[in-house]
Amino acid sequence: MPGYDKYAHEPFAVTVDLAVLTLRAGGLHVLLVERGQEPYAGRWALPGGFVLPDESAETAARRELAEETGLKDVSGLHLEQLRTYSEPDRDPRMRVVSVAFAALLPDAPEPTGGGDAAQARWLPYDDAKPLAFDHDRILADAHDRVGAKLEYTCLATAFCPTEFTLGELQQVYETVWGTGLDRPNFRRKVLATPGFVEPVPRGARLTGGRGKPAALYRAGAATALHPPLLRPPREGRSA
Amino acid sequence: MPGYDKYAHEPFAVTVDLAVLTLRAGGLHVLLVERGQEPYAGRWALPGGFVLPDESAETAARRELAEETGLKDVSGLHLEQLRTYSEPDRDPRMRVVSVAFAALLPDAPEPTGGGDAAQARWLPYDDAKPLAFDHDRILADAHDRVGAKLEYTCLATAFCPTEFTLGELQQVYETVWGTGLDRPNFRRKVLATPGFVEPVPRGARLTGGRGKPAALYRAGAATALHPPLLRPPREGRSA
DNA sequence: CTTTTTATAGTCGTGGTGACTATTAAGAGG
DNA sequence: CCTCTTAATAGTCACCACGACTATAAAAAG
Numbered sequence: 001m002p003g004y005d006k007y008a009h010e011p012f013a014v015t016v017d018l019a020v021l022t023l024r025a026g027g028l029h030v031l032l033v034e035r036g037q038e039p040y041a042g043r044w045a046l047p048g049g050f051v052l053p054d055e056s057a058e059t060a061a062r063r064e065l066a067e068e069t070g071l072k073d074v075s076g077l078h079l080e081q082l083r084t085y086s087e088p089d090r091d092p093r094m095r096v097v098s099v100a101f102a103a104l105l106p107d108a109p110e111p112t113g114g115g116d117a118a119q120a121r122w123l124p125y126d127d128a129k130p131l132a133f134d135h136d137r138i139l140a141d142a143h144d145r146v147g148a149k150l151e152y153t154c155l156a157t158a159f160c161p162t163e164f165t166l167g168e169l170q171q172v173y174e175t176v177w178g179t180g181l182d183r184p185n186f187r188r189k190v191l192a193t194p195g196f197v198e199p200v201p202r203g204a205r206l207t208g209g210r211g212k213p214a215a216l217y218r219a220g221a222a223t224a225l226h227p228p229l230l231r232p233p234r235e236g237r238s239a
Numbered sequence: 240m241p242g243y244d245k246y247a248h249e250p251f252a253v254t255v256d257l258a259v260l261t262l263r264a265g266g267l268h269v270l271l272v273e274r275g276q277e278p279y280a281g282r283w284a285l286p287g288g289f290v291l292p293d294e295s296a297e298t299a300a301r302r303e304l305a306e307e308t309g310l311k312d313v314s315g316l317h318l319e320q321l322r323t324y325s326e327p328d329r330d331p332r333m334r335v336v337s338v339a340f341a342a343l344l345p346d347a348p349e350p351t352g353g354g355d356a357a358q359a360r361w362l363p364y365d366d367a368k369p370l371a372f373d374h375d376r377i378l379a380d381a382h383d384r385v386g387a388k389l390e391y392t393c394l395a396t397a398f399c400p401t402e403f404t405l406g407e408l409q410q411v412y413e414t415v416w417g418t419g420l421d422r423p424n425f426r427r428k429v430l431a432t433p434g435f436v437e438p439v440p441r442g443a444r445l446t447g448g449r450g451k452p453a454a455l456y457r458a459g460a461a462t463a464l465h466p467p468l469l470r471p472p473r474e475g476r477s478a
Numbered sequence: 479c480t481t482t483t484t485a486t487a488g489t490c491g492t493g494g495t496g497a498c499t500a501t502t503a504a505g506a507g508g
Numbered sequence: 509c510c511t512c513t514t515a516a517t518a519g520t521c522a523c524c525a526c527g528a529c530t531a532t533a534a535a536a537a538g
Binding site: 011012013014051053054055056057058081083084086087088095097099152226227228230233 | 292336
C-alpha cells in the first residue's frame with residue numbers, strides 16, 4: 001500500500017465494546033446497559049463508546065470501564081483485547097468498526113451509572129442473551145477466551161480480591177468452565193506452580209464461615225502456567 | 240453509549256496489516272514490501288491496505304493477501320486476526336487504526352507483485368527488522384501467537400502442503416519455536432492425537448531424498464490438541 | 479557391499495495428575 | 509459440653525503422558 005495520497009476511503013467510526021465479567025454469588029455476571037433508542041431499543045448491550053481522536057483503543061476501553069462501573073481506580077484491573085468486529089452491516093446506521101475487550105473484576109459493586117450510561121446492571125451470564133448488535137458473539141468470544149486463558153495463565157486471580165482463599169480461586173475455575181474440580185488436586189496443582197499464589201505472611205485465615213478456616217493467599221508474580229491447568233475433557237468424545 | 244446522534248468523532252482510516260509467514264529452506268520467512276515514499280521510505284513494511292467501505296477486515300485481509308502474493312486461490316489459507324493497533328501516533332500522517340492478521344502459507348512462490356505493491360519479497364524472519372511504523376511489534380506478535388497456537392492447536396499443518404511427511408511437520412515446530420525436538424517422541428505424540436494427521440490411503444511415500452522414504456500424511460479433521468504439545472521449557476528457569 | 483542417512487519401532491523411568499481416604503478445625507444444635 | 513456438620517488440609521496410590529534413549533529398516537552414496 002504505497003500511497004496514502006491517492007486513496008479514497010470512507011470515514012469509519014471506531015468504537016470499543018467491553019465484556020466486563022465478574023463473579024457474583026458463585027455465578028458469572030456481565031455488565032450490561034439498556035439501550036434507549038433504536039435500533040435494539042430496550043435490549044441489553046455491552047457497554048462501549050467511541051474512541052476519541054487522541055486515544056488508543058486500550059485507553060478508550062479503560063476510560064469506558066471507569067465510566068460504566070463508577071469505580072475510582074480501574075488501573076489495576078485486567079483488560080484484554082479480544083478482537084475487532086468489522087462486518088459492514090453490524091450497525092444498521094453507519095459503518096462502525098469495534099475493538100472488543102474483556103475486563104475482569106474481583107468484586108461486583110452495583111454500577112453507579114456515572115457516565116453516559118442510561119442504565120447499567122450486572123446480569124447473570126446465562127440470562128444475557130439476546131443482546132443488541134453482534135454483542136452475543138462478542139460476549140461468547142470473551143467467555144471462550146477467558147476460559148482458555150485460565151488453562152495456561154494465572155488470569156484467575158484477576159477475578160479475586162487482593163487476598164483470597166484457594167476455595168475462592170477454585171470457584172473461579174469452576175464457574176467459568178462450568179465444571180467441578182477435585183479440591184485436593186486443585187490445591188496441589190496451584191501450590192506446586194511457583195509464583196501463582198503466595199501465602200499471606202501472617203497466618204491470616206478467613207473466618208466467619210462454617211468449617212475450618214482457610215488460609216489466605218495473594219496473587220504471585222508469575223503470569224504463565226507451566227505446565228498448564230487443563231480443564232477436564234468433555235465427556236462423549238470419540239477416542 | 241446511548242446516542243450515536245450526538246457524537247462528534249473524527250474520521251478514522253481503517254487498514255489491515257498482514258504478517259504472511261512461510262517456511263523456506265528450513266527457515267521462517269516473511270512477506271514484505273519496500274516503501275517508496277516517506278515516511279519510512281526505503282524501509283520494509285508488512286503488506287496491507289485500506290478496508291473498503293463494503294468489506295470486513297477479514298475480507299480486506301484476504302483480498303490483500305491475494306494481491307500481494309499473486310496466488311490464484313487464497314481461500315484455503317489460514318488467516319488469523321491478531322489484534323488491532325490503534326496508538327494515535329502510529330502513523331505520522333493521519334489517524335490510522337490497523338487490524339493485524341497472520342497468514343500461514345505452505346510453499347513460498349516468489350510474489351508476482353500483482354497488486355499495488357511496489358516491490359514484494361520474502362525475507363528471513365530474523366533479517367526483517369527494523370520495519371516501518373510499528374510493524375516490528377506486529378510481526379513479533381504474529382510470531383508469538385503462531386508459536387503459542389502450535390502448542391494447543393493443529394495449526395502446524397497450515398505451513399505444510401496437502402501431503403507431507405512427519406519430518407516436515409516436525410520442522411514446522413522446530414523452526415517456529417527455534418528448538419530441536421526428539422523425532423520418535425514427536426512422531427508418537429502426533430500419531431496418538433486423533434484427527435491431527437491421517438495417513439495417505441495408498442502407501443505413498445516420499446522418495447528422492449536420502450535415507451528411508453517417509454510416509455505421507457494429510458491434515459486431519461481435528462482443530463484442537465488435547466492434551467497440548469508443549470514446547471520444551473527454556474533453560475535457566477528458577478524452580 | 480559397506481557406509482551414511484533418515485524413518486520407524488520399541489523400552490524404561492519419572493513426574494504430573496485423577497481418584498480417593500484421612501485428618502483437622504471451625505460453627506450449629508441439642 | 510458433646511456431637512453433627514461443614515469445609516480445609518494432608519496424604520496415598522495407580523496410571524499415563526512424556527523425555528531420554530536404543531534398535532531396526534530402507535533408501536541413496538561411495
